[in-house]
Amino acid sequence: MNKRQKNILNYVIGPVLFVWLSYSIYHQIEHQADVQQSWNMILAAFFEQGSWKLYTVIGLMLVNWGIEARKWQLQVKGIESISFMSAFRAILAGQALGFNTVNRIGESAGRAAFLEDGNRIRGVVLSFVGSMAQIIVTFMMGAVSLWYMRMHILEGPQQLQGLSAFWLDGLIYVIAIGIILFTLAYFRLAGLIELLEKIPLVAKNRFFVEKLEDFHWKELTRILLLSFERYLVFIVQYVLLLDMFHVQVNWLDAAALVGVMFLVLAIVPTIALAELGFRGKVSLLLFGVVSSNSVGIIATAAGIWLINLILPAIAGSLFILGVRIFRNNK
Numbered sequence: 001m002n003k004r005q006k007n008i009l010n011y012v013i014g015p016v017l018f019v020w021l022s023y024s025i026y027h028q029i030e031h032q033a034d035v036q037q038s039w040n041m042i043l044a045a046f047f048e049q050g051s052w053k054l055y056t057v058i059g060l061m062l063v064n065w066g067i068e069a070r071k072w073q074l075q076v077k078g079i080e081s082i083s084f085m086s087a088f089r090a091i092l093a094g095q096a097l098g099f100n101t102v103n104r105i106g107e108s109a110g111r112a113a114f115l116e117d118g119n120r121i122r123g124v125v126l127s128f129v130g131s132m133a134q135i136i137v138t139f140m141m142g143a144v145s146l147w148y149m150r151m152h153i154l155e156g157p158q159q160l161q162g163l164s165a166f167w168l169d170g171l172i173y174v175i176a177i178g179i180i181l182f183t184l185a186y187f188r189l190a191g192l193i194e195l196l197e198k199i200p201l202v203a204k205n206r207f208f209v210e211k212l213e214d215f216h217w218k219e220l221t222r223i224l225l226l227s228f229e230r231y232l233v234f235i236v237q238y239v240l241l242l243d244m245f246h247v248q249v250n251w252l253d254a255a256a257l258v259g260v261m262f263l264v265l266a267i268v269p270t271i272a273l274a275e276l277g278f279r280g281k282v283s284l285l286l287f288g289v290v291s292s293n294s295v296g297i298i299a300t301a302a303g304i305w306l307i308n309l310i311l312p313a314i315a316g317s318l319f320i321l322g323v324r325i326f327r328n329n330k
Contacts (some may be wrong), residue, residue: 041299042306045244053240054303061307065091071133071226072111073216074219075126078211079119089319090114096316110316121208129215132186133227136179138266141231143175144316145259153253153289175263186224189215234262234308241303245296247287257286279305 045054069087076082082090090111097110108131111122150168185192190213196202202209238258239251249257261282268278277303287297 011283029151034169038115041295042303048244052242053244057237057240057244057303058307060233060237061311063203064097064230064308065312067226067230068130068234071130071223072127074223075120075130075228076115076123078116078214079122079126081219082115086114088248092316093319094316096313096320099309099313110320122211125208126211129186129189129212129220130223132182132228135223135266136183136224136228138262139175139182140179141259142263142266143172143179145256145328146172146175146263148252148256149260153256168257187217187220189220209317227281231262235259237304237308238300242287242296245299245303247291247293247296247300249287249290253290254287257290261286 042054045051065082066088069084069091072091073084079227090113093114094107094110095104097113098104098107108124109128111127111136112120115123115201147166150172155167193209193212196209197206235255235258242249242254247254261279264282265279280298283297284294285303288294291297
């Protein structure tokens, strides 16, 4: 492929992706059943007495993706040094590109598109570290939240939609075992890669995975702590919006129920098109145990979906315009 063809592709692919992503985001918002009512409630909330809570949630959205940008910097520093703002743009672009994939797995490709030509596939592989860290935090806190819900929210023999206390206990034990094994694999990443390299296909493409062996336990711990900080930001956002929309629940119960919801969302594969409806159903199932304000519960789920996912995806689709698939060789 000559230089002219590369330049043509560079100036075509970005705009085409932008148009496709913009249409996709609009299409998905338009087909969400509860989004219009929730959007009206969110707009009205800007002018209510406690509007500072909504502004805080929006501010925390920037903190959330800022933490993720810092994680991305740490994950790829072994192959490329990038600025925080470059990492932030890549994170939002990844959010946009991952919008149509199951559990947003396309995010990694969107982020890696902003790396140098020879580093993109390696960047996708390195993103696995950050994903592992976030999964560990989500499942660990989800297990704690499930235990709290079992002991302090569900009274005695009370069941959650046919899920008895016995099955809840069994689920907690299974998740706990899984967390231990997954955490061991995370901190023994170098050994795990060495084992995988015995597979001929992996050994043949060792160049793409070898940097995973270079992560020191201190770096892995730092990425894990950043993932935990993101988790706390999510919890605070939910608690603030629940209060904003008058869902009467104490903050500890709310944090536990949100933790269980995150656990369910992590286990059950979803795409953005179905995610709001699924979030709404799970929210009603969980928070319906402690509150009858179904409108406020749905508005909270929709508010988090719009603020944490839709707004960043819109911004990310703009950054996609700047993607250059081919770079001029220096």
